[in-house]
Amino acid sequence: MSLVSLLPRWTPDRWNQPLDRAMLDALEPQAAIAGLLGPGPQWTFTTGHMRTLGDMLHAWVGWGRLPVLASPDEARATTGQGDFIPQLVRYLKRIDHLGLIDADFAEHIAAHHWLAADLYSVMDVLELTAFLGATTGPKVRILEIGGGWGRVPEMLMRLFPGKVEYVMVDAVPISLVSAEAYLRAMLPEATFGSLARGDSYQPGSYDVYFVPSWELEQLGTARFDVVINIESFQEMTQERVDYYLGWFDLMIADGGIAYIANSRDYVFTGDWNFPTSWRTLSRHRTPRSWTPDNSTHILRKEVGHFTAANRIIDAAFETTIPTDPHHPAVSTLRQIIEARKA
Numbered sequence: 001m002s003l004v005s006l007l008p009r010w011t012p013d014r015w016n017q018p019l020d021r022a023m024l025d026a027l028e029p030q031a032a033i034a035g036l037l038g039p040g041p042q043w044t045f046t047t048g049h050m051r052t053l054g055d056m057l058h059a060w061v062g063w064g065r066l067p068v069l070a071s072p073d074e075a076r077a078t079t080g081q082g083d084f085i086p087q088l089v090r091y092l093k094r095i096d097h098l099g100l101i102d103a104d105f106a107e108h109i110a111a112h113h114w115l116a117a118d119l120y121s122v123m124d125v126l127e128l129t130a131f132l133g134a135t136t137g138p139k140v141r142i143l144e145i146g147g148g149w150g151r152v153p154e155m156l157m158r159l160f161p162g163k164v165e166y167v168m169v170d171a172v173p174i175s176l177v178s179a180e181a182y183l184r185a186m187l188p189e190a191t192f193g194s195l196a197r198g199d200s201y202q203p204g205s206y207d208v209y210f211v212p213s214w215e216l217e218q219l220g221t222a223r224f225d226v227v228i229n230i231e232s233f234q235e236m237t238q239e240r241v242d243y244y245l246g247w248f249d250l251m252i253a254d255g256g257i258a259y260i261a262n263s264r265d266y267v268f269t270g271d272w273n274f275p276t277s278w279r280t281l282s283r284h285r286t287p288r289s290w291t292p293d294n295s296t297h298i299l300r301k302e303v304g305h306f307t308a309a310n311r312i313i314d315a316a317f318e319t320t321i322p323t324d325p326h327h328p329a330v331s332t333l334r335q336i337i338e339a340r341k342a
Ligand SMILES: C[S@@+](CC[C@H](N)C(=O)[O-])C[C@H]1O[C@@H](n2cnc3c(N)ncnc32)[C@H](O)[C@@H]1O
Pocket: 037, 038, 039, 040, 043, 059, 060, 061, 145, 146, 147, 148, 149, 151, 169, 170, 171, 172, 175, 176, 213, 229, 230, 231, 232, 236, 240
């Protein structure tokens, strides 16, 4: 069976999932007093006017809201690059170790309302699974902080049915509520648990489990094969990033993978204090890299100290950071900095 037949077939009403306002009203006061584990200033906005998760697309994925069928002019207006989608597909083709990106794939994404962000999800799945070694349990256990509407679990669970167990942590009530509404609608065969609904967490008991960031201890002694943060630590403070990296280190199994894709020159420009026992496997820019210093950084928790080896890979990565003022990532960051000053 071709893997393409497993891919999502979205319809235009994909973003119309209604939000559970009662759940939002319960979570928002908790988030407001959660301190370090609550949302930072970028993510504390009023949501009373929001009725569907479509209202959040821009905040979650920025350039990724571009439909794959957008014209070059529309692509240029959103991303600064008229050929943004073809570039993204070419990159997927280069890294495609699953045999997914072919003429059927191109036809599928055009016919089923895909966005650039959905191509990001395919990219994340390809990159992550390329580096994932043997895992011990019947399912790969994944922990993601700041997963937006849940695009990565959706894509993984479609492509690897019955093989993935996923815990989503978020500090932002509208993200937690949206992800739950969305994934329940898109993965009707999956089982769901939610701490906010009173379900307690046991490894293996749900395909997808949602937990607010201020309740992390409820995950107990579970250990994960993969920990993920995509475009989320980049908007936090040094204290929060240090806290989450330290917590990831507790939760990741020996030999597990950390998949950390963030800008380092946007809001958070501090130090990335990865545990010294995490060895860098790869650090590179991708077509998603919307600021110059934006990389997908893939590390594995091993036994030993890898600071020196990691530093060499970081130095090599730094030589690839674009500096040409006409480069779309360089001009995007310049505009952001200018807008902040104004
Ligand atoms: C820019 S969105 C990225 C979403 C998703 N990773 C993606 O790539 O589609 C940032 C995500 O981080 C979450 N977030 C923001 N502040 C957070 C915090 N302090 N702790 C945990 N999650 C946070 C947001 O709710 C959102 O889900």
